[in-house]
Each structure stands twice: as structure tokens, then as C-alpha cells.
Amino acid sequence: MPTELADLLAFGLTGSTWWVVLLYGLIATQLTILSVTLFLHRGAAHRAVDFHPAVEHVFRFWTWLTTAMVTKEWVAIHRKHHAKCETADDPHSPVHFGINRVFWHGVELYQEARADRGMVEQYGLGTVDDALERNVYGRFPSLGPTLLALSLIAAFGAVGLTVWAIQMLWIPFWAAGVVNGLGHWWGYRNFETSDRSTNLIPWAFWIGGEELHNNHHAFPSSARFSMRPWEFDIGWAVLRGLEKLGLARVLREAPRLAVREVESADAETLRALLAHRAAVMTAYFRSVIKPALADEAQQARDAAQRLGRRLRKALANDGRWLEPAQRERLASWVRERPSMARVVEYRQRLAAIMERSGKRSEDMLHALQAWCADAEASGIATLEEFARRLRGYALAPARG
Numbered sequence: 001m002p003t004e005l006a007d008l009l010a011f012g013l014t015g016s017t018w019w020v021v022l023l024y025g026l027i028a029t030q031l032t033i034l035s036v037t038l039f040l041h042r043g044a045a046h047r048a049v050d051f052h053p054a055v056e057h058v059f060r061f062w063t064w065l066t067t068a069m070v071t072k073e074w075v076a077i078h079r080k081h082h083a084k085c086e087t088a089d090d091p092h093s094p095v096h097f098g099i100n101r102v103f104w105h106g107v108e109l110y111q112e113a114r115a116d117r118g119m120v121e122q123y124g125l126g127t128v129d130d131a132l133e134r135n136v137y138g139r140f141p142s143l144g145p146t147l148l149a150l151s152l153i154a155a156f157g158a159v160g161l162t163v164w165a166i167q168m169l170w171i172p173f174w175a176a177g178v179v180n181g182l183g184h185w186w187g188y189r190n191f192e193t194s195d196r197s198t199n200l201i202p203w204a205f206w207i208g209g210e211e212l213h214n215n216h217h218a219f220p221s222s223a224r225f226s227m228r229p230w231e232f233d234i235g236w237a238v239l240r241g242l243e244k245l246g247l248a249r250v251l252r253e254a255p256r257l258a259v260r261e262v263e264s265a266d267a268e269t270l271r272a273l274l275a276h277r278a279a280v281m282t283a284y285f286r287s288v289i290k291p292a293l294a295d296e297a298q299q300a301r302d303a304a305q306r307l308g309r310r311l312r313k314a315l316a317n318d319g320r321w322l323e324p325a326q327r328e329r330l331a332s333w334v335r336e337r338p339s340m341a342r343v344v345e346y347r348q349r350l351a352a353i354m355e356r357s358g359k360r361s362e363d364m365l366h367a368l369q370a371w372c373a374d375a376e377a378s379g380i381a382t383l384e385e386f387a388r389r390l391r392g393y394a395l396a397p398a399r400g
Helices: 003-011 018-045 053-067 071-083 099-114 117-123 131-137 143-156 158-179 213-218 234-244 267-275 277-299 309-317 324-335 338-353 361-376 381-390
Strands: 049-051 248-250 256-259 393-396
Touching: 018 049, 018 053, 018 071, 018 158, 018 234, 049 053, 053 131, 053 143, 053 158, 071 099, 071 117, 071 131, 099 158, 143 158, 213 277, 234 248, 267 277, 267 361, 267 393, 277 309, 277 338, 277 381, 309 324, 324 338, 338 361, 338 381, 361 381
Parallel strands: none
Antiparallel strands: 049 248, 256 393
């Protein structure tokens, strides 16, 4: 074989050194992650941001080229995940399918979900539907990765096939496996959401801020995922940069909670509670239930009377994710302790108030005012203080 042909097969048309190939791989995979988190997720699925048409098309083209995912299908599956989270209808819940299946076979679950065309039509409304989407991206999704493979082999030679394989595995592993799997199974929680979502720092650089999954489930329509000073959302940093260049416009960001001095809960209080339901329930656990647990621990005559760590944490959601036997053990432990039973009952009442289904705002406000009045007269110092603070809650703009 002539030397020139051997070099072409080995190094491609560019003759690039290994570090150039590595640099390309890092840039390409990060652009893929950004295309998914910014365009598909924050833009198309949740409509939290609008992009300049040129930027949007770059994201659309790169998603087609590197993932073979169709915008309408991805958006529909993700919206259904939020609507049916942790139920049998959730397309990729570790609670239902098990962590091993979601982590290692997330792509198969995605393929099964996209085959449900009725679901795609129901949940994929409002996504881009131009001629390019209908005739190219949506009609020939596998053509993109095929062209990418040929391009990488031509550019880098044999190693280009390895780069292509890594590119093809990037989203299935990090998004379908890590975010959809570990992001509902292991990690820390800032907010007591009604699902099992968690945050998975410190992988912000690798997965575009998607590792802040619990924050996202607490505020799904927010373009910003980071909520704590130590959390870094690289996707948000890119969004702000694009916004300053006039190439993007953030439409929604999680509002901040403000506290006013008022005599009684009002309509503004109710709006703030509904917007920050997960944060309110988290605050209740930390401010009321945890002190009550500490008091019980001090009064316990022996270690056998104390709850294990998992059951203590389960009090944040009434043991929703426990096995039936453990849930009954927790309920029995609470019933035997009147002070704990009272703070748990108040938590349940507060959670019930914030369930919107079929309720008028006026009825919800009257129930909230009654709850605050009862809590402030409960004789439980931590509960009284929590109720006084809660009645003054209001929404404040996230940024000026």
C-alpha cells in the first residue's frame, strides 16, 4: 500500500495529531450537550428561552447530526416525564423500571416511548414544524449520524470512527443514563418535590447543568437550573452570554421568595406558596419536623426507640417512597408520639392546601388563613414561627 494512502487511512485528510482530535472531541460533545439542554430542554420543551433563528438552527442541525433525535419526539417524552413522573406512565422512571434498566438501557426506553405516536402528538404540540424539520430532520433522523461518521473518518482517518462512537454514546450515557437514572435515584435534594429527583454535582462541565435535576423539577419552567451559591450551571452561563449578544431571550426564571410584614395570609401569599411549593415543604421539614425529631431523640430511653436515618428523611414526604412495611412502621412510630403526630398532621394539611386540582383560589386562601391561625395558636414554638413567616411570603423578581 502506498505511503500516502496509508497515511490517509491512518490520519485522514487533516493529518491531525492526537491532541487536535481530542480537542475536537471535547468541543463536539459539549456542543451536543448544549444543543440538548438549551434548545431541546429549556427552549423547545419548557419554553423558558427564545433563540435567534440562526442560533436555533445551529442547535437543530447539530442535534440531528450527532444524536438522531427528533425535536417533537424528545419534547413529548420529556413533557410526559414531568406530567407522569415516577408513575407507571413515566417513560423512564427508576422507581418504576429500576435503576439498572434506566441507567444501562435508557436508549431502549426512549425508543419505546417515541414509538407511541399518539403520545408524541399529545405532548409534542408547539414544537418546530417547518419544511426542513418535516422533510429532513424528522424524516431522516439516522442520516445525520451517518454523515457525521463519514465526515470524521475523512477528517481523522481510522481514529475518526472512535471519535464518532464516543459522540454517539455521549447523550445515551450522560442524559438517558446518568440524568434520567441517577438523577432520580442518588444525590442531594434542595427541594421536597413530589418526585424523587436529585442533584448530581460536580458534573456541570460535562452535562451542561442537567445534573441539577432536583432544582429543575422544583421549577420546570425556569431557564436557570442553579439555585445555591455553590451550584454552577454552565448552560445558564452560555444562555446569559447569548442574551448579552442579542442571540437569546430568557423568558422565565424561578422567582425569589420575599417575606413581608402582614397580619394575615393574602392572595400574594398564596401565589408565592403555589410557585414555591417544593421550597415551602422543604422549609417545613427543616424548620418544624427536624427540631421535633431532635426533641424525640433526646427523650428516647434507648436507641431502639429512635428512627433510622432513612425513616427520618421519609418524614419530609410522609413516607411516600417507602416500602409498605416501612411506611407502616413510620406511621406507627408517629402515632405513638403526640407531638410528632401534630407536626406531621400540620404538614399534611399544608400540602393538601397547595394541591390545586378542582379548587377555587378563594377556597384555597381561606384554608391557608385557617391553617396559619391554627399553627400560630398550636403551642409549638417552631410551628408558630414558621406560620408567622409563611403568611408574609410574596414573589420577588428573579433579576432586574
